[in-house]
Ligand SMILES: Nc1ncnc2c1ncn2[C@@H]1O[C@H](COP(=O)(O)OP(=O)(O)O)[C@@H](O)[C@H]1O
């Protein structure tokens with residue numbers, strides 16, 4: 305029976321290969337497009353809808369500017385300075401902050417996660433602290449961070465740290481915990497001692513988990529960054545969050561929305577980059 | 591070096607969620623230096639546990655295991671083990687998996703490369719040096735695991751159903767290689783198999799274990815039956831047709847079967 309149906313399906317193949325014969329629904333047509341093209345087409349579709357709604361109902365620019373206004377605002381931003389500088393200055397300022405907070409979260413989160421998986425008592429010592437801080441949203445740290453670091457980049461980096469830290473720590477910890485104990489046994493019988501086992505067995509085996517933690521940490525860090533720039537950024541006059549705030553204070557909705565769009569684009573680029581890295585670190589997996 | 595193994599009243603328990611499991615009970619046995627010992631018994635009777643204890647992976651709660659007169663306390667390259675599930679490092683290539691043991695035991699690079707090359711040829715995996723385990727069949731992975739142990743020239747070679755994933759042809763080749771290596775390096779071999787034929791063909795002595803908790807049920811001395819001209823020096827497919835071989839095989843099979851079918 306299974307053979308029969310497989311045959312039947314095979315005999316349909318030529319018909320499917322000739323699209324002209326069959327009338328296809330709109331859904332099928334969209335699905336058949338290559339990924340990038342489909343996203344592009346749909347994005348364009350929504351921009352048209354946005355434009356249409358604004359124009360059709362004569363919405364005021366202060367309430368909701370149309371997409372052409374927003375895009376041209378973004379383009380003008382490329383050379384027209386606001387605050388500390390033009391577009392690149394702000395994007396760069398945000399990314400540098402992100403990387404500082406993220407780097408600090410890696411520097412503490414990865415070794416601590418490893419240590420917690422390695423020395424059981426540490427797990428029980430750290431866990432309560434973790435439970436305590438878990439439900440404090442990163443942005444709630446912002447005012448406190450200003451006590452310590454003043455209102456500026458360091459306070460913002462600290463807020464990013466608080467949001468990246470947990471996913472990095474937890475994924476590293478779980479990654480090491482989930483290492484197949486039989487591999488550790490194999491290493492021991494080959495003569496490996498604890499440091500060799502740590503660096504040559506536990507760490508490589510846990511690496512895909514660690515990288516997943518980094519990806520999540522970077523994404524949550526990026527979210528926290530913008531909030532941090534809005535709350536704790538009064539000292540420095542740069543960053544994408546600062547642009548949002550400027551737009552709001554000067555009643556330029558196009559600037560605010562433009563900065564939001566940029567944040568979305570940059571965030572997805574960062575995620576894409578780390579996904580690519582993730583694949584490279586898991587080359588040996590199925 | 592004396593590589594005799596001595597099991598003195600060895601017991602092993604596992605504390606599980608559904609209560610404790612007594613894997614071995616008063617296991618008492620002597621293996622002479624350079625002996626080829628094959629262990630058979632019903633599945634779950636504690637064969638793998640016995641091998642893991644001998645490798646030093648854990649310590650028996652009661653009793654002792656001595657290698658060359660001194661108690662086994664920790665795992666090490668002198669007690670190489672081929673695990674039932676291969677346990678290759680999935681992020682290392684064939685070459686690097688074999689190299690690992692040599693490298694961490696301080697063998698210089700040039701010598702390492704030479705030995706890896708030789709052992710890879712021996713297991714018939716030339717050209718696969720840079721493959722990852724997931725790119726290999728089960729049989730090929732098992733051969734890499736065997737090579738990883740062989741290159742360390744261990745005092746005891748502990749093998750847990752090492753040829754189970756091989757097809758008949760490769761199995762025969764690996765059996766011959768194992769015998770050859772055993773004859774040149776003279777390690778003490780502990781070899782678990784569920785193939786009674788393989789046991790009778792390879793062993794100096796065969797231990798039949800009772801069902802769990804595992805103990806020695808009976809020991810069959812093959813060398814006493816074959817005399818000087820052991821079966822393993824002749825081709826396997828020819829040996830298994832001999833009446834004498836078949837007699838021993840069915841006797842051992844009967845012993846194993848009685849342990850499987852007994853209920854209480
Ligand atoms: N790490 C472990 N934890 C709990 N129980 C175990 C463990 N290893 C083995 N056992 C139990 O001990 C018994 C013997 O297992 P094993 O030595 O693997 O048997 P065999 O290799 O003869 O099939 C089985 O009942 C098994 O479930």
Ligand SMILES: [Mg+2]
Pocket residue numbers: 637638639674750
């Ligand atoms: Mg077993």
